[in-house]
Amino acid sequence: MASNIQASEAGDISIALMSTKILEIIFDYALNKFDDCQDRLEAGRPKFISVLSNFVRRNARIDMSLPAFPFKSANKVYKAFSFLPDKAEEIALERLHNMCRRIEEIYSPGAQLVIVSDGLVYNDLLSISDRHTWLYGQALREMATEKGFTNIAFSRLRDFVSFNLPESLDEIHYVANATNFRRFILNKFGKDDLDVDQLIAADEDTRLTYQGYRRFLMSDLRYIFTLGGSRTSNSYKRETKYLAKQMIVRGYAFAGAIKHNFPNHLRLSIHQSTGEHKVSMSLLNTKTGFTTPWHCSVALMADGEWVSAPMGDFKENPRMKIITENGRPSYFREMTEEEFQEEERMIAAQLTQLTEKSVEESKKHERNENFFQWEDVTYDVQNGEKTKRLLDHVDGWLRGGTLTALTVCVFFLFFH
Structure with a gap:
């Protein structure tokens, strides 16, 4: 009996140790832009260890879910090249894939991260079309396949609904049902009497997410809802606050859908959080604060380091050169001193x-x-009953007065 207890305890210790090692790898990819980031991660350690232990105990693959990669920023003037993913997304996907590969190196069942696209949850609020949301998501999937990011899987709202759809969803059916997807999520997982202001005030995670929404909405929509007329700077701030609260309402329903569909997954997030319920991730490991690839561009510096910033910031630097891939602008590259001089x-x-x-x-x-051009000129001169064609469909250039003198000379030749 005692030996069984000891074996069980030894097994629990082994599970806890492996779960801790896995969590440390995940923490290496966590958000690290704030002074208290490490403290926030430690706050969730007991819960995260518990979730991971459930996989390790069964010798099962580590499953993680991350709501992210919605669509490219609405600000195509200053923040992003286009509505399609570029090198920034590639770097982010590779980073997540490599995290899973590192887990596999110490834990043979490996790991898989499911990216749950939240594009259709919010796109209409940001004036992004359903079609562009579809094209962005499809291009991401193609990128992951092409680059061999086999530890990355994708999910979208259609996976959460229970009404009839074609088995293989295409662009037309996606766009045609986009409103139905949103309505289903809000009806099933939303809350009609949700008090957004109270939720923001009472829940720290919600407050941090709301503040993040407000920050990026101010820059994302500035070239869509432009200032002028009745829209002042203050009214624009009020309008973006309203949109941010609408995003919280939809995000509440979306979070419920994720919890329902991925109940046992380790929950990751792109947002700053308390760290108690989800691991906040940094998708771009650069020195700047731009950690989400759909809100920025990336540049390869001359020393080999990648940096992230709004597209417009890089364009203002004369040493930056736009690099195209697949016929589209993809990233910037800093020229060497020799290249710049050339x-x-x-x-x-x-x-x-x-x-x-x-x-x-x-x-x-x-x-x-002093010259003029004349084209297809015909000139007839009549003297009594006699008519002579002096110019017969003639093109050319002449100095002013020359044509008159020439005509007079020809006239005298013919009539005298």
Whole structure:
């Protein structure tokens, strides 16, 4: 009896140790942009160890869920290249894939992370079309397949609904049912009498998420809901606050849907949180505060380091060069000093050529300013009953007065 107890205790210790090792790997990829990040992670350690232990005890694959990768920022003027994923998303997916691979190195059943796209939950609030949301999600899936990110899986709202849909969802059926998906989630997992203000005030995780929404909405929508007329800076702030609260309402329902559909998964998040219920992740491990790839661009520096920032910030740097992939702008690359100097020389040479061409064109204009062009000219002269065609469908250039003199000469030749 005693030996059985000892064996059980030894087994529990082994499970706890392995779960701790796995959690430490996950923490290596956690959000680290705030002074108290480590304290927040420690606050959730007991719960996270418990969730992981349930997998380890069964020698089962570690399953994690992450609501993320909704759509590219609505601000295509300053923040993002287009509505499709680019190098920023690739780097983020690779980072999550590598996290799972590291877990597999110490725990043979491995790990899988399910990205639950929350695009359709919020896209209409941010003036993003259902079609662009679909295309972004499809391009992400193609990217993960092409790059071999086999530890990444994807889920979307259609996986949560219980009405009839084609087995293989395509663009048309997705767009046609987008409103139905949103309505289903809100009706089943939402709360009609949800007091948003009270929830923000009472729940720290909700408050942090709400503040994050407000920050990115201010920059995301500035070129859509532009200032002017009745919209002042203060009214714009009030409007984005309202939109942020609407996102909280929908996020409440979406969180319920995730909990219902992935009840045993380790819950990850892109938002700053208390750390008690979910692990806050950093998808882009750069020195800046831009950690979500759909809100920024990335640049490869001359020293090999990747950095993240709004697209417009990089464009203002003359040493940054846009690199295209698959025919689309994908990221920036910092030129070396030699490349930059060569670029400067090429620009100077082009300016010199343009200047010389402009001067030559100016001189040509001066030489030709007293000339005029005539095309398909026919000129008949009649003297009594006699008619002579002096010019018969003639094109050419003549100095002013020459045509008149020529016509007079020809007239005298014919009639005298």
